[in-house]
Amino acid sequence: MLNEQSKLPRYVIQSGREVIGFGYAYNFRSESTFSQTVKLTYLLKNGFTRKGLGSKLHVILESELRELKISSILVNISSENIASLNFHKALGYNEYGNFERIGYKNNRYFDLI
Structure with missing residues (x-):
């Protein structure tokens, strides 16, 4: 499952040189039964929310997960x-x-x- 994990999207959001957020998908469980299910984790630094960054990040992550044939996304x-x-x-x-x-x-x- 580690090889599959490495295919899942991961992003860091920067403003200039400052890291202001991140987002990534990871396997929900290690059993093959759940190979089409992932969890998402993302975080934006205070002061950078409500600017559309979270929505854009989510759209990118979800799009890439669809391409990988992921059927269920949990948060x-x-x-x-x-x-x-x-x-x-x-x-x-x-x-x-x-x-x-x-x-x-x-x-x-x-x-x-």
Whole structure:
């Protein structure tokens, strides 16, 4: 599966010489049964959101994944990240589950959706 992993898209977003974000796809699970399913992770630095960069990155990643015949794309989002939840809903993602109190940050537990 490592060879397959290396075919999946990865991007770094820069403004000048400053890294302001990244995005990449990775295998959902190592079993061949899930070979057509990936997870996406991306992040933009504060101050660079709501400028269309996340949408452009997502379009590029999704397009490349379609070319690779990936049929399912999953994302996990903190229940406290309302902007990300709204962003993904606008992109057409649906909510299929909630892992309660699975994350811990800033002395608080949060859910993963």
